Structures are given as structure tokens and as C-alpha cells.
Amino acid sequence: MTYSAKSLIFFMPEALQSMCFRAISAPHLHGALRTQEFMKDPQQELNSFEYPVGFQPWSDALTGRKTPQQEGYTYHLLENSRDAFRFHAVLNASRVASLFHEFARFLGDEAFFILEFYEDQVGSTRPADSTDRPLPTIFYSPYMPVTEVIEMVTPYLPRLVHDGFVGFGLANNREGMELFYSEEKVITCFTGNHLRVMDLFSRLGLQHDPELLFPTDFGHDHLSLLWHPREHLPKPLRELDEKALDYVHFCRDLTEDLDMYPVEESLSFFLSKRDQDIIEGILLRHEEYAEFAEDDFGNLLFDWNDFVLECEGGFTGDLWEYQQGLQLRDMIQYVIDESPEVQREKIIDIIGETDERFKKILTDRRKRLAHAPPEGNQHERFWYHGIVRNAGAELRRDLIRSGWYHN
Known part of the structure; x- marks a missing residue:
């Protein structure tokens, strides 16, 4: 007679049943199997992976030992892309700052910093499986x-790396390069030059491992720096006061x-250097748009999204300012119409939800706004048809003067 794994549980002691249910119902079964395989040899010791102090993995329910973790990386082509890649990597906490500085060399003369945190205090600890x-x-x-x-970020780096409620990164969209270290303590890198990133990882001793397990594959808790006794913090943090550690x-x-x-x-995307x-080249061919050609096109997409957000909340500007927002969409549409299929579909996908x-x-x-540009043959400029529902006093005043409500 054969039994399923689930039926066998009913022949076990109650305490052991609960531990088995925990393993079987784990969200990452692949990770659970890898863990069990690792634990088969009692002589095999876990590696000495260095987690940030703000990330605490749970101990294995059966052995009481910490779940295994090692350095390494994986990479894949981005969806709907032929030349952009997403890397995921795991690195010892003490080496993250070095990666950050090395990656900065890829970004040219300029870059922008990315910071993710909870604006309201969420407590000193949070289980990863918390529903709230x-x-x-x-x-x-x-x-x-x-x-x-x-220069400005370096004094903060030890806190950014080790706090369990913070993520940070560095990017230059015009160069098609972005690096982000999440609160889950996983490195994500977007690039149009995967060989360059692979070379960087190789110099840091990171190996490509398609089967790499990540910290998120195991149960864990997020901890703030304030949760730890002072003596358990990394040396650079022990002298800081409580406010500086918050x-x-x-x-x-x-x-x-x-x-x-x-x-x-909600507006998340990546444009490679080739896309940019x-x-x-497309913008340079247009007399009015050429001055924007060297700018990061992603900023224009964000500007359109910001304009829509403002309109949803109640547009407070006048008719001229409103039309400036619509002209952002004109420029985006021009790029869509003139782009090769790959870039055209990518841009349409990015702005689809905003539209x-x-x-x-x-x-x-x-109705159609006066002074709107003529309709193109390939599409209808829907943004000129109608007016936003939450028009403020200045916009309504200008619409009255232009005869909008009399037609």
C-alpha cells in the first residue's frame, strides 16, 4: 500500500505534524527541497554567509540550524526585450558597499539615487509572512x-545595508543601468550590457548559479537597527545615537x-541604452522635440503619469497649463509612431495603464479642445477629446471663455 505525503502525516505525533505542515505548505517548495537535501549529511556545515543584522532567517524546524545561503547570481532577458537583462544576486553584507561603488563607475557622469522605506514607523520587527x-x-x-x-550617500551606507526596512539603489536610465539592494537583501540589476555586469560580478568572486536560493526562499524576519543591543551592531553603527539609527x-x-x-x-519600467x-534619433528629426532628444525619455513618461495623477486629484492650473500636459502625450505619441516595433510595443505597454x-x-x-493638433492617420488623440472631470476654477474659467460649455 502506498500513502501520499499528506496521509502519512496523520500517523505522526502531533508536534511533528505541525512541523511537516509548515514545510509542505512553504511558498517556495523548490527551496524547501534544496534545504532538505542539504541537511541529509549531518557532517556538512553551513557556510558562513553574512546576513545584514536587519535580516534574520528562521532556523530549520527539524534541526534548529539556520537555513543555508551562499553568494551568487542569476540573470534572464527582460520580458518583451531582446537586449535588456535582469540580474538577481546575493552578496555578503560587508561587500555590498564595494559593489555599490564599483557599479557607480558604469553610470557615466551623472546618476540618480533610489531610496525605498516606510515613511511611517512600522515597528522594530516584522515577520516576512505577516498579512498586515x-x-x-x-x-x-x-x-x-x-x-x-x-560622497553624500557613503556615510549612510552601513545603515542602508543593515536595516531590515530599507532598500536603496543607483541608476542612470540614459545609460540603461540600474542597481537596487532591496529590503529583502537581494540585489537586482537592470542592464543592456550583461557582459559588463557579469565581469563585475566575476571580479567580486560571484558565480553564476541558475539554481541559486535567495533569502526570500526561506522564512525570515525584518528587524530595524533599534531592535539590536548596541554591542551586536556592526562597528560603524555602535557609536550612533538612537535617532541616527532610526x-x-x-x-x-x-x-x-x-x-x-x-x-x-505602479509605473515601473526599464529602457535600455539602445532604446534611449x-x-x-527620433526626437532629433522633429524640429520642436529635438531639444529633448538628449534627455532621459523615461522622465517624460513619468511626467505624463504625474500629470494624470494631478488630474485625478483635481487639476488646479489654467487651460494653458492643461494643454502643456497634453503636449507631453503628443511627444510620446510621436515617438511611438516613429519607433521600430520592439520599442513601440514597449512604450505602449509602459503608458497603457496611465492612458x-x-x-x-x-x-x-x-467635443474636441480648440487649438488641438490635427488627428493623425494612425490613431485618435483621445487626450484632446473631452475635459477632465475634476477641473479646477482656473481651468473652468478658461473653458467658459473659450466657449467649451456653449457648444
């Missing part, structure tokens, strides 16, 4: 000289130092 999880806020700095960003305070200080601003988390170069949100707040869509 607040959402962090993502902040971007403006583009700044790379040397200036590094992630809410030091992250706010950093956002002020770098003049950072929050970004909408193609878009630059749909804007359509939902338009009223009187049978």
Missing part, C-alpha cells in the same frame, strides 16, 4: 554628478540632502 504589511514609498533624487551622489529619521535626512521626491510605484539611443486612467476621468468626449 504596509507599503514602502520609493524616492528618486534628481540626476546629479556621480561623485556627488557617492530608519525613518536617517532616510528622511537622506531625502532632504539629495532633494528626493516620491514616485508612483533610438528614441534620441486608461486618463480616459476614465474625461467627460464630454464628443
